Amino acid sequence: MSRTARLLDLIQILRRHRYPIQGRALAEELSISPRTLYRDIKTLQEQGAKIDGEPGVGYILRPGFMLPPLMxxxxxxxxxxxxxxxxxxxxxxxxxxxxxxxxxxxxxxxxxxxxxxxxVPGLLIGPGDFVAAGDTELALIRQAIRKETKLTITYLTLKEQKSVRTIWPLALAFFDRVRVVVAWCELRQAFRHFRTDRILKLSPSNERYPKRRKVLLKEWRQVEGIPAP
CATH class of the missing domain: 1.10.287 (Helix Hairpins)
Structure with a gap:
């Protein structure tokens, strides 16, 4: 393995860990000596990588370091x-x-x-149905997801009945023919899935929902039996 490839692997390993990882464990994973590891860490620090730590304590990569695309x-x-x-x-x-x-x-x-x-790509995207319209609404939904704020929607149910809901949007799923909002519904007091093509009206709000989206997504996965990504 070249030194450039090894440095790249070291960065990737550090990125996978949210907490400090011992130098010994890093050296073992890279199949190098601790002395070589310390030299590699010093090299990355000189190149701008925000690696905190020291021998015997562990190392962690702080956010913000960007690798050049050439790597x-x-x-x-x-x-x-x-x-x-x-x-x-x-x-x-x-x-x-x-x-x-x-x-x-x-x-x-x-x-x-x-x-x-x-x-001249060797991997192609196959043909599929493009879901037309609704760009403005989708932008508002994505913004609410990022900001963790509530939305009020008028929804056309499968029984063709209009229903006004206040939802906490957690994620937006893109399928070939439909787009689906994963949300907590205040009316039903449960997680629900709303097709965007059946949302007749959407009103954004600056009111944050009371739980963090990360926590709610974890609860939704548990309810639906979906493994964590």
Missing amino acids: FSEEEIEALVLGAKWVSKRTDHRLGAAGRNAIAKISAVLPQDLRETLD
Whole structure:
């Protein structure tokens, strides 16, 4: 393994841990000596990585350190581009534009040989139905999810009845034919799923819901029997 690849692996290992990890464990995972590990950590710190810690205590990588895209492997680039292209074709226009912008930014900083991976891709997104309209509403839903604020919606149920609900939006799921809001419903006092094409009216609010979204998502996964990502 080259030293560059080893430094990249070290950064990735540190990113996986939220709490300090012992140098001995890092060295074992990388199959290097503790002395080599300490040199690698010093090198990364000199390059701007915010690694806190010391021998015998453990090390942790603080947020904010960005690796140059040149250090992406070919498969990592393929994964990023495939995901961005899926977003550009299967979500709303604003997210789609963001996906195309991301691809353009990646392409701008890649060396020529890797840029060909973007110009002549070997992984393609298959055809599918684009879910039209509702871009404004989707933007408001995404904003409420980020800010953890309540939404009031007028919803058309499967029985074709209108129902006014106050919901706590937790996530937005994109399927080929529908988009679904995962939310806590104050009316039903339970988790519910709302198709965005059946939301007739949406009113945003600045009122935060009382629990953190992370906690609610964990509870929703437990109720639905969905394993954590």
